[in-house]
Amino acid sequence: MSVITAHTAGFCWGVRRAVDMVLAELKKGDDSYEVYGELVHNPQVLRALEERGVSICMTPENMNSGTLFLRTHGTTLERREQLKLLPLKIKDLTCPRVGRALAIARKKSREGHDVIILGDPLHQEVRSILSYGGERAQVISGPDEIAALSGISRPFLLSQTTQNTETFEKTKNALQEKYPNLEYTFTICNSTSLRQDELRKMCVRVDCVVVVGGRNSANTARLVEIAREEGLPSYHIETHEELDAGELKEYENILLTAGASTPSWSIREVREKLLEIQGGRLRTGKIWKLLQNAIFGNFHVLPLTFILGAAGAFILNSENWLIPAMAASLFLYGVHTVTSVLESGYSSPSRLRRQEFIRSRRNLLTICAMLAFAGSLVLSVFLNPLWPAVLGVMLALFLVYSGFARKGISSTGKSWDFP
Numbered sequence: 058m059s060v061i062t063a064h065t066a067g068f069c070w071g072v073r074r075a076v077d078m079v080l081a082e083l084k085k086g087d088d089s090y091e092v093y094g095e096l097v098h099n100p101q102v103l104r105a106l107e108e109r110g111v112s113i114c115m116t117p118e119n120m121n122s123g124t125l126f127l128r129t130h131g132t133t134l135e136r137r138e139q140l141k142l143l144p145l146k147i148k149d150l151t152c153p154r155v156g157r158a159l160a161i162a163r164k165k166s167r168e169g170h171d172v173i174i175l176g177d178p179l180h181q182e183v184r185s186i187l188s189y190g191g192e193r194a195q196v197i198s199g200p201d202e203i204a205a206l207s208g209i210s211r212p213f214l215l216s217q218t219t220q221n222t223e224t225f226e227k228t229k230n231a232l233q234e235k236y237p238n239l240e241y242t243f244t245i246c247n248s249t250s251l252r253q254d255e256l257r258k259m260c261v262r263v264d265c266v267v268v269v270g271g272r273n274s275a276n277t278a279r280l281v282e283i284a285r286e287e288g289l290p291s292y293h294i295e296t297h298e299e300l301d302a303g304e305l306k307e308y309e310n311i312l313l314t315a316g317a318s319t320p321s322w323s324i325r326e327v328r329e330k331l332l333e334i335q336g337g338r339l340r341t342g343k344i345w346k347l348l349q350n351a352i353f354g355n356f357h358v359l360p361l362t363f364i365l366g367a368a369g370a371f372i373l374n375s376e377n378w379l380i381p382a383m384a385a386s387l388f389l390y391g392v393h394t395v396t397s398v399l400e401s402g403y404s405s406p407s408r409l410r411r412q413e414f415i416r417s418r419r420n421l422l423t424i425c426a427m428l429a430f431a432g433s434l435v436l437s438v439f440l441n442p443l444w445p446a447v448l449g450v451m452l453a454l455f456l457v458y459s460g461f462a463r464k465g466i467s468s469t470g471k472s473w474d475f476p
């Protein structure tokens with residue numbers, strides 16, 4: 058029995074960029090912040106942003122001041138012109154890959170093409186592309202709707218960035234049969250196509266697929282659709298609470314994947330629940346927890362580096378090895394721990410639990426690191442006078458590095474720490 062988590066599951070580049078930009082903006086001051094519509098289609102992300110003071114606003118005309126973020130899916134041309142006239146600071150978070158589709162639609166329309174958009178006509182991104190595609194632009198959601206197209210003489214096809222790649226191929230081929238002069242550009246984002254390709258490949262190895270993501274997320278819905286096309290039972294859920302233990306325990310191998318706006322903490326919760334359903338495979342005993350926390354807190358570095366120091370002394374045939382080995386081990390523990398505390402500001406789905414552990418005990422771990430540095434310096438006083446000097450220089454160099462590292466994290470805006 059196993060739960061395989063897809064490598065591509067979770068935040069895509071465009072969503073991460075938008076969330077990071079909002080959080081970087083929040084750090085700047087006490088302005089009021091609103092998003093024009095849903096920043097991304099995931100209720101948990103929206104809730105986390107709301108808790109930080111960023112709410113959804115559908116009538117920015119009622120705002121007298123503040124910052125208005127434009128969502129990742131794009132804003133129609135007409136609406137964009139209206140918003141520019143408001144006394145607001147506009148921060149455009151349209152994903153650059155959506156921006157590319159908008160720019161292509163506008164260019165092709167200006168060149169006299171009849172722009173055909175493959176996508177969901179009710180989706181915000183498609184509405185935006187439509188507005189850039191000129192008056193003759195039309196939307197279809199698949200090859201079956203080609204017959205309904207009217208007044209086409211110079212067809213140009215592009216698609217919603219989260220479209221199913223196979224549907225695009227089928228639609229393009231069907232259009233080419235009807236309009237041999239068809240021109241097209243592939244505008245499906247590679248975050249979407251890679252996610253879909255991985256899912257198709259993994260489907261042969263599993264007997265069920267669980268997809269985590271917002272109900273109104275187009276790319277999440279596409280993943281569910283693909284899993285069903287591949288003949289597998291698939292479950293679209295928003296949170297781990299929706300998992301049906303009765304049904305899921307029947308499956309041997311489950312693939313867990315997620316939409317582009319699903320946060321990593323949500324994927325982890327689902328994974329843990331799935332493992333639990335599969336027979337309590339998660340190790341949650343006290344000794345296991347203690348060991349895990351010791352490793353998360355870097356305490357394993359102490360014995361490891363001590364053994365390394367002792368081994369070195371043994372090879373050199375040194376009798377006075379104990380204090381130098383202890384001093385070096387404390388110093389390395391301090392360096393490692395301060396670095397972990399600094400880096401816990403980044404979000405890395407593969408190290409999420411460790412980062413959460415460190416973030417929630419930042420102060421305690423920093424105190425441990427400082428005590429270790431102090432202990433290392435005190436011990437070095439009993440050694441050759443060169444020791445404290447060398448440790449002092451190393452500590453100074455490390456503090457300079459830490460300063461740069463902290464600056465680097467905040468300037469890239471990556472120090473977001475969602476729940």
Ligand code: SF4
Nearest residue numbers: 069071152154218246
């Ligand atoms: S899926 Fe692609 S187009 Fe959509 S937000 Fe992510 S990176 Fe941008």
